[in-house]
Amino acid sequence: MIYIVRFLKFLTSLVLAALVAGVGVAATYAVKWNRELPDYRELDNLTRSLGAETRVYARDNTPLGTLIPKVGDQAISRTIVNLNEISPFMVAALISSEDRRFFEHYGLDPYGIGRQFQRLARGDNVQGGSTLTNQLIKNTLLLEEYQQARSPDRKFKEWMLSVQVERSFTKEEILQNYLNAIYWGDGGPVELYGIYSAAQAYFRTTPAALTLAQSAYLTVLVPSPGRFYPNYKTVRPQMKILLARMVQDGWITQAQMDAAWREPVQPRGWKVLYDAGGNITSARLVDASQKELKAVTSTRAPHFVHQVEQELVRRFGREKVYGSGGLRVYTTLDPKVQNAVETASRETTYLPPGATLAATILNPYTGEVLGMIGQKLRGTEPPDDWNNAAQGQRQIGSTIKPLLYTTALSTGLTQAHREEDRPITFPCTGCKNGVYAPQNFESITTGRDMTIREALDRSLNLVTVRLADRIGLQTFFGKLRELGLQTNDGTGLAAALGAVETTPVKMAAAYAPFVNGGLYRAPRYVTRVTNARGEVLYDAGSEPVRPARVWTPQIAWLGLDMIRGVVGDMSEAQGGLATRARFGEWPVAGKTGTSNFVKDLWFVGTTPLYTGAAWVGRQQGGANPDYYYSGYVAAPIWRRMMELAHEGQAVRQFSEPPGIQYVEAPDQQFLPGVQLAVLDPSFQGAANTDVQEDAPPPVQFRETSYASYDDPNTVLVSLDRVTNRLATEFTPPENIVQRRVEFQALPAYAPDPAPAPLKDETPDPAALKAAQPQGTSPQGAPATP
Numbered sequence: 001m002i003y004i005v006r007f008l009k010f011l012t013s014l015v016l017a018a019l020v021a022g023v024g025v026a027a028t029y030a031v032k033w034n035r036e037l038p039d040y041r042e043l044d045n046l047t048r049s050l051g052a053e054t055r056v057y058a059r060d061n062t063p064l065g066t067l068i069p070k071v072g073d074q075a076i077s078r079t080i081v082n083l084n085e086i087s088p089f090m091v092a093a094l095i096s097s098e099d100r101r102f103f104e105h106y107g108l109d110p111y112g113i114g115r116q117f118q119r120l121a122r123g124d125n126v127q128g129g130s131t132l133t134n135q136l137i138k139n140t141l142l143l144e145e146y147q148q149a150r151s152p153d154r155k156f157k158e159w160m161l162s163v164q165v166e167r168s169f170t171k172e173e174i175l176q177n178y179l180n181a182i183y184w185g186d187g188g189p190v191e192l193y194g195i196y197s198a199a200q201a202y203f204r205t206t207p208a209a210l211t212l213a214q215s216a217y218l219t220v221l222v223p224s225p226g227r228f229y230p231n232y233k234t235v236r237p238q239m240k241i242l243l244a245r246m247v248q249d250g251w252i253t254q255a256q257m258d259a260a261w262r263e264p265v266q267p268r269g270w271k272v273l274y275d276a277g278g279n280i281t282s283a284r285l286v287d288a289s290q291k292e293l294k295a296v297t298s299t300r301a302p303h304f305v306h307q308v309e310q311e312l313v314r315r316f317g318r319e320k321v322y323g324s325g326g327l328r329v330y331t332t333l334d335p336k337v338q339n340a341v342e343t344a345s346r347e348t349t350y351l352p353p354g355a356t357l358a359a360t361i362l363n364p365y366t367g368e369v370l371g372m373i374g375q376k377l378r379g380t381e382p383p384d385d386w387n388n389a390a391q392g393q394r395q396i397g398s399t400i401k402p403l404l405y406t407t408a409l410s411t412g413l414t415q416a417h418r419e420e421d422r423p424i425t426f427p428c429t430g431c432k433n434g435v436y437a438p439q440n441f442e443s444i445t446t447g448r449d450m451t452i453r454e455a456l457d458r459s460l461n462l463v464t465v466r467l468a469d470r471i472g473l474q475t476f477f478g479k480l481r482e483l484g485l486q487t488n489d490g491t492g493l494a495a496a497l498g499a500v501e502t503t504p505v506k507m508a509a510a511y512a513p514f515v516n517g518g519l520y521r522a523p524r525y526v527t528r529v530t531n532a533r534g535e536v537l538y539d540a541g542s543e544p545v546r547p548a549r550v551w552t553p554q555i556a557w558l559g560l561d562m563i564r565g566v567v568g569d570m571s572e573a574q575g576g577l578a579t580r581a582r583f584g585e586w587p588v589a590g591k592t593g594t595s596n597f598v599k600d601l602w603f604v605g606t607t608p609l610y611t612g613a614a615w616v617g618r619q620q621g622g623a624n625p626d627y628y629y630s631g632y633v634a635a636p637i638w639r640r641m642m643e644l645a646h647e648g649q650a651v652r653q654f655s656e657p658p659g660i661q662y663v664e665a666p667d668q669q670f671l672p673g674v675q676l677a678v679l680d681p682s683f684q685g686a687a688n689t690d691v692q693e694d695a696p697p698p699v700q701f702r703e704t705s706y707a708s709y710d711d712p713n714t715v716l717v718s719l720d721r722v723t724n725r726l727a728t729e730f731t732p733p734e735n736i737v738q739r740r741v742e743f744q745a746l747p748a749y750a751p752d753p754a755p756a757p758l759k760d761e762t763p764d765p766a767a768l769k770a771a772q773p774q775g776t777s778p779q780g781a782p783a784t785p
Helices: 002-036 042-050 088-098 110-122 132-139 143-147 154-168 171-181 194-203 212-221 232-248 254-262 302-316 318-323 335-347 397-410 452-458 461-471 473-482 489-497 504-516 553-568 630-645 681-686 706-710 743-749 765-771
Strands: 054-057 063-067 074-077 183-186 190-193 270-274 280-285 296-298 328-331 355-362 369-373 418-420 449-451 526-530 536-539 589-594 600-606 611-618 660-664 675-679 714-720 736-742
Touching: 054 302, 063 302, 074 194, 088 132, 088 171, 088 212, 088 232, 132 171, 171 194, 183 194, 183 212, 190 194, 194 212, 212 232, 212 254, 232 254, 232 280, 302 318, 302 328, 302 369, 302 526, 302 536, 335 355, 335 369, 335 630, 355 504, 355 630, 369 630, 397 452, 397 461, 397 473, 397 489, 397 504, 397 553, 397 589, 397 600, 418 452, 418 461, 449 452, 452 461, 452 553, 461 473, 461 489, 473 489, 504 553, 504 589, 504 600, 504 611, 553 589, 553 600, 553 660, 553 675, 553 681, 589 630, 600 630, 611 630, 675 681
Parallel strands: 054 328, 074 190
Antiparallel strands: 054 063, 063 296, 183 190, 270 280, 328 526, 355 369, 355 611, 418 449, 526 536, 589 600, 600 611, 660 675, 714 736
């Protein structure tokens, strides 16, 4: 008996010692975990910062849209909403499914924890039992730990934080944070976080408008968003179980459940047929991409907003734009002008089969882009993502000629200078028969000497090439670089006929010096940027960029006078190429352009108020029927957008500088009544461009053929020599080099830094090749008017 008593005392002491030791160990770990825990008070700030959006505004402060933030390199769609902006059905379904005792516990559910220990005792995996508070902690404050390897103390940290959160936040706040933080699946270019993104992606509705049936569907996806894909029929029974639980929990009535079951739920991308009782008769996943959300959520001008996004990334970096977000970006876009461009795009019906278009308008005195569209718009359909206005490099055809002719005027020539309109050849190493033999459009020549004013009116190639040879290609290329255009010296004299590739935005910027007195300003999209607190990060007004002087005001006026003549010297019956660009009483100046095989049709022009460009062509490149002319296709688009943009504005005239005189044009039989602008003798110094005497021979380049544009192996591209990526309009001109790369390697040269492209933004290989051809015009192949 004594031994039994002694044994019991020993056993009791051992148990007490073990308990004391256990408490000590637990206390030690509790202290350790407590030191390692993140501050639970950061929960609210964290969910809000993840939902912070960079908001983009037009120049009148009306919203254009938002830039979606990113986690790492992955864009996420997370728009924060308040609990009163979420359907009560959604809240009820979530609670019935994930945490039926949510309003009864304090962050930990004893029943759920007990079930987890039972599973552990049986050797099963731990699953279920987590409260909504636990899940919220796991998806926010402990997100990084849960993305790493399992650790034995992770669950205890989650429980400790849950208790702290429950003591500091109301149940409503926890629910709101949870619904804004939860992951709802792959949205294509973005990951779907929060109820707003889920409602948009799966049903194209708002959280407040979710029906009971839709709420049940979204709730069933919470444990495993991948259920969207395999078979809708397997999800449907789970919805019925959930609806029955909601009836049991008193959230809805049986009648509401029956009505919800009969509702023909159609998740985006699925085609589901039901019978009268709500049972599925067939279900097909027809297009999973229908539930995708784009990386830019924009209510207006998506192509413009994408350009703003690129400029922000270049200026501030990805982290500030996507990571913390919360920027407020005020842009140059004028809603009235943007509407004019969009309306012109929608109304255009005379296009070559399969062709699209691009158009832009900018302020020639500031370089601000006021409106832009990169695709043909059709009704209310959203446009394709590829932005031909700023991304697509296209041959500019005869729109380059005014730049050449004005360069010639700046060397001291006059509009009355004459060149022959007769066949000519130039020595050319590698060309057929060793010569380059350009031709006029349709091989028609007048066989006479003519003024360069008339030659530009008629867009004659033979006169143009002779003029380029006279002043020297290096002289001309130097001016093009000053105007923001990149040349490929290998094109030789063909460059004077339009064998240069660029974008409509850059062409509009290159024409702006005609009207603003000879000053070049790079296109600009952003005027002011602040953070969410209103602190100014960038202000164009306080950080002005000095424009580059390309022409003197007098030479710019002489060039303007020539392109006014292109529009006004001749009627359409007399052969005028740009008469369809005229509108109202406004003075108009501009030039048409058509590249070889009618691949690209252009009109670039200006009024005293705005400068703009319109381009028409095939998205994937290729010829158009040869009976389409830029004067009939592109010029009317330009006229319509300008006509609408100028509505309500008082007509004004171009501002003429001092030092200009007018003389009657020679050959009045060809240009009746035309007056030529010339320099006053006392302003001869305004023609101050030096001819580059050390220029290489004008044509010394290898022969190419039209087939080179369709070469499946290589393509000539413009690269940023610093990043070794495709150059963008934000790449400094001095960093751009021409390189020929294998076509299959093009994706590796995607511009950097830049936002991740939208899933359907990057064209297929044929479209990429057309969008960035950077090829050379065949020797002797004329650029058409």
